[in-house]
Amino acid sequence: MKKIAFVIFLFACYSINAQQYTPTQQNLDAREWFQDAKFGLFIHWGPFSIPGDGEWVMQTRNITVKNYTRLMDFFNPINFDAAQWVSMAKNAGMNYITLITRHHDGFSMWDTKASDFNIMNTPYHKDIVKMMADECHKQGIKLFLYYSLLDWRRDDYSYWTGRTGHGTGRTEHGDWNNYIAFMKQQLTELLTNYGEIGGIWFDGYWDQLSSDTDKTAKPNVDWHLDEIYALIHKLQPQCLVGNNHHMQPLPGEDFQMFEKDLPGGNTTGFGGAKASVLPLETCETINNSWGFNITDTTYKTTKQLVEYLVRASGFGANFLLNIGPMPNGKVQPEFQERLAYMGNWLHTYGESIYNTKGGYIRPQSWGCITQKNDTMFVHVFDKNATTVSLENFPYKKITKAYLLKDNSVVQQQLQKGTLAIQPIKTNNDEPDEVIVLVCKQ
Secondary structure (H helix, E strand, O other): OOOHHHHHHHHHHHHHHOOOOOOOHHHHHHHHHHHHHOEEEEEOOOHHHOOOEOOOHHHHOOOOHHHHHHHHHHOOOOOOOHHHHHHHHHHOOOOEEEEEEEOOOOOEOOOOOOOOOEHHHOOOOOOHHHHHHHHHHHHOOEEEEEEEOOOOOOOOOOOOOOOOOOOOOOOOOOOHHHHHHHHHHHHHHHOOOOOOOOEEEEEOHHHHOOOOOOOOOOOOOOOOHHHHHHHHHHHOOOOEEEEOOOOOOOOOOOOEEEEOOOOOOOOOOOOOOOOOOOOEEEEEEOOOOOOOEOOOOOOOOHHHHHHHHHHHHHOOEEEEEEEOOOOOOOOOHHHHHHHHHHHHHHHHHHHHOOOOEEOOOOOOOOEEEEEEOOEEEEEEOOOOOOOEEEOOOOOOEEEEEEEOOOOOEOOEEEEOOEEEEOOOOOOOOOOOEEEEEEEEO
């Protein structure tokens, strides 16, 4: 059943700030699906995985283009299994996958005709994007494609005005318009040859900004985003466009993303932008690295990951959880174990996450609220909380209150606009005690 009111409201609000762009009905429907999906898998993988030092290794070690190109000669992920990866995501309760197609190192994970630095010129010699696209379509998982605007390898990328990539040995100043044409050609390939694509996830815009903190800063170059976004929407009108620029959404964008922060937060220096009326997404890592890092063993606990997913949902946002597979194509067991736990948790508690919106109050120290129509889900993380008081409660009556896991009755009292839920018998083995409130005006 279509949420007509939401669609009309979203379109009206967004058109105020982006009058040059009128999303199609297919696009509005895709936004609605995306907002309900809530959980996705981010995959950072490529030749940068080989040194085992994260996806920024070319930058952090100042590896020259000549030397970095040699990684292509022994990127041979013989253990890669697209069906296994997609099944892993599906069993984790995820509804979409965002796959790196080209990161800042400039390597293309598909059979592109625009660059020789691609997967077909490795010993593996198979189109990774095609295999993932085919398997996602087969298993009913939507595929989003990460695409870097930034390039540490090409001479026609304006590295001389950029903030990174100065140690890769480039000396020529190529034609910026040629770089724009190159990106358009690659995006056309990705949106023409691989079936329906759920969205394009851009990154690297920030490389051409003079400041991380000035959210109104103008880029040093003309990214031609209006042309690029129009091309995407022309090729696949439903395809959602997002850009990890850490600012307010720009005209032509369909969802807003937050990196390693919940909407509106800024604990990492990447955030600070206010949440817009567009569908929201926050991305985070399982350890502290996006790409494979052989020394990074700072794995988040399952409790931390559940809490992040739930808090994101409490803000009305999706949670895009990252893995950095090993260079041979295997996903390390620490990641697999945590994804399996998330799937088991969602098997019981998914009703309180999928197809919900954020609560009437923002997430609190004790937990947060998600809501679906007149059913409210109160998520309690604090094991010491014996009472939760919800002030300015938006309903006049509670017809039923119970624990989602076993339907046991929860005592509550609504008086003078404040709902007191008590006592809450928390289980230390449960990362989140979910209380269901069936409400009535």
